[in-house]
Amino acid sequence: SQKIEQNSEALNIQEGKTATLTCNYTNYSPAYLQWYRQDPGRGPVFLLLIRENEKEKRKERLKVTFDTTLKQSLFHITASQPADSATYLCALTPSSNTGKLIFGQGTTLQVKP
């Protein structure tokens, strides 16, 4: 069956450290993979998109990698801050000609000062 898996356990790290979140998928060949941030009581907010032929994408303190052989994406936040505390969702686009997204369950990140 098709699945997208993110670590359901919360990730707790110290301010200034690098947070690394994992997204694994099975039985998909996604055209794109995206990461969203969701704060309590709010809708998800788009962060980064990476294509199937890209290995890595960066935006300020954020970095995403995409390994289609391992069927895995890693999401890194460097020099983490308490304001980075939120739930992070990965989502994949099953095919390139639709805007449809399939979301993982999300991983909650807590950055402690």
Added chain:
Amino acid sequence: DARVTQTPRDKVTEMGQEVTMRCQPILGHNTVFWYRQTMMQGLELLAYFRNRAPLDDSGMPKDRFSAEMPDATLATLKIQPSEPRDSAVYFCASGLGQGGPLSNEQFFGPGTRLTVL
């Protein structure tokens, strides 16, 4: 700045009642999505439209849910009759959706928190 709006923000109703949720997508976006989020299931796609035409509603219970786009500025999601298991946060999102990476970003509204007693 442009954003997706949803009404109502909160809705408490009794089992068997009809519920209508409304969404105004960002002007110029031609793709609209409806999602449901619960602790158990996470964020699930219910239906989506492109240029007001339904493209996929396979995630939606057909017997009680219906989604429409009466015009380009309004999308509705209706539940009739509502049941306690429908309690969730319902999100609307919009995007450009023409294919290609730039069009795949989705902009989410604040959600409607539905409680069915």
